[in-house]
Amino acid sequence: AIMISRIKFSFEEISNIIINMDYDKKLTNDQLHSLLNCVPTEEEIDLLNCFEGDASDLDVAERFIHAVKIIPNMSNKIKSILYIRKFNTEKQEIQVQIEAVRIVANEISNFDNFKKFLELVLAVGNYLNGSTLRGSAFGFKLNDLNKLKEVKTGNSQIPTLLHYLVQQNPDILELITEINCFEKCLKSKYI
Structure with missing residues (x-):
């Protein structure tokens, strides 16, 4: 009562x-x-x-x-x-997050430097793995990009594969400006 x-x-x-x-x-x-x-x-x-x-x-x-x-x-x-x-x-909360992901996905699809970088990494990966089953891959997981700094070159001036890729393709550094928009997407609890 x-x-x-x-x-x-x-x-x-x-x-x-x-x-x-x-x-x-x-x-x-x-x-x-x-x-x-x-x-x-x-x-x-x-x-x-x-x-x-x-x-x-x-x-x-x-x-x-x-x-x-x-x-x-x-x-x-x-x-x-x-x-x-x-x-x-x-x-309503999920719709806000989906919209953030959609915006970032649209922006990513327009990142020319990012596309070139991914193509380059795929080509290098296929070359390095040429004699194995992994040598003719059509793609890779984004987490695999971390391996670029783990693969050693044997050259002290260019210690990792990532350093080598940047030296051979300096425009890769322009990626940094493109990647800044990832931050909004990464803060989403739905990713």
């Missing part, structure tokens, strides 16, 4: 909100959770149905049961309202 009395709507209004599955913000999530804890049992409804007196003679909890007893599957309706709210909130 205490939880019910904190809700600033009449019992009839509460009943209509639940019956109509009104998921806008008339009732807060806390109020809906409180109502979920107050859903009358079949036994409580049956006892109240036996009452033949005036509804004004009922106490607060009984008047609440009297108002909501007409709601079929009250518990499921309240849970559905809460689920719809949660779904809509999460959907």
Whole structure:
């Protein structure tokens, strides 16, 4: 009865909100959770149905049961309202993240230096692995780019394959300006 009395709507209004599955913000999530804890049992409804007196003679909890007893599957309706709210909130958050990924994907597809760099790495990888099954690859995982700094050249002035690629193709350094837009995408919790 205490939880019910904190809700600033009449019992009839509460009943209509639940019956109509009104998921806008008339009732807060806390109020809906409180109502979920107050859903009358079949036994409580049956006892109240036996009452033949005036509804004004009922106490607060009984008047609440009297108002909501007409709601079929009250518990499921309240849970559905809460689920719809949660779904809509999460959907909006995900749409923002998807848009960020879409923008970055579009930008990446226009990065000429990045494309050239990936083509070069694939060609070098295929050359180095020419006599193995990996020698005729059509692509590679982006994580494999980390291996460029691990492959040693044997030349102290050009210690790694990455150094060699930059020395032979200085325009690769222009990649740095293109890569700055990755930051927005990488901050997304959905990647």
